[in-house]
Amino acid sequence: MAIDPSFENTYEEVDRHEDHRVWTTDGEEPTEDKQGIHGTHVAVDFDICIADGACLEDCPVDVFEWTDTPGHPESEIKADPTYEDQCIDCMLCVDVCPVDAIDVDPGRAGRL
Ligand code: SF4
Numbered sequence: 001m002a003i004d005p006s007f008e009n010t011y012e013e014v015d016r017h018e019d020h021r022v023w024t025t026d027g028e029e030p031t032e033d034k035q036g037i038h039g040t041h042v043a044v045d046f047d048i049c050i051a052d053g054a055c056l057e058d059c060p061v062d063v064f065e066w067t068d069t070p071g072h073p074e075s076e077i078k079a080d081p082t083y084e085d086q087c088i089d090c091m092l093c094v095d096v097c098p099v100d101a102i103d104v105d106p107g108r109a110g111r112l
Pocket residue numbers: 042058059060061062063086087088089090091092093094104
């Protein structure tokens with residue numbers, strides 16, 4: 001299962017983390033095993049992310065950093081789009097993610 005590219009319509013914004021939005025399907029706060037999506041311009045579905053790390057290695061402007069998610073069934077760290085405002089829309093992270101956990105859409109924030 002890949003990240004839902006229409007999550008701004010199917011998820012609800014429930015929180016802020018490191019200055020970016022956090023979204024969940026049911027509008028409830030994230031839990032240990034159900035983390036939701038982090039980010040808006042650069043969005044990472046934490047419930048899909050397996051901490052492969054290719055996005056951190058390949059992003060030319062260092063948008064991502066690791067964040068701890070202890071107890072999550074897929075991985076106990078996640079690629080957090082902490083610096084999504086620096087994104088240059090090269091789409092490398094989308095291409096290299098082995099589980100399609102990332103969606104990049106520079107217009108999404110403006111549509112909210
Ligand atoms: S699209 Fe490019 S610049 Fe933006 S987060 Fe992904 S790898 Fe980094």
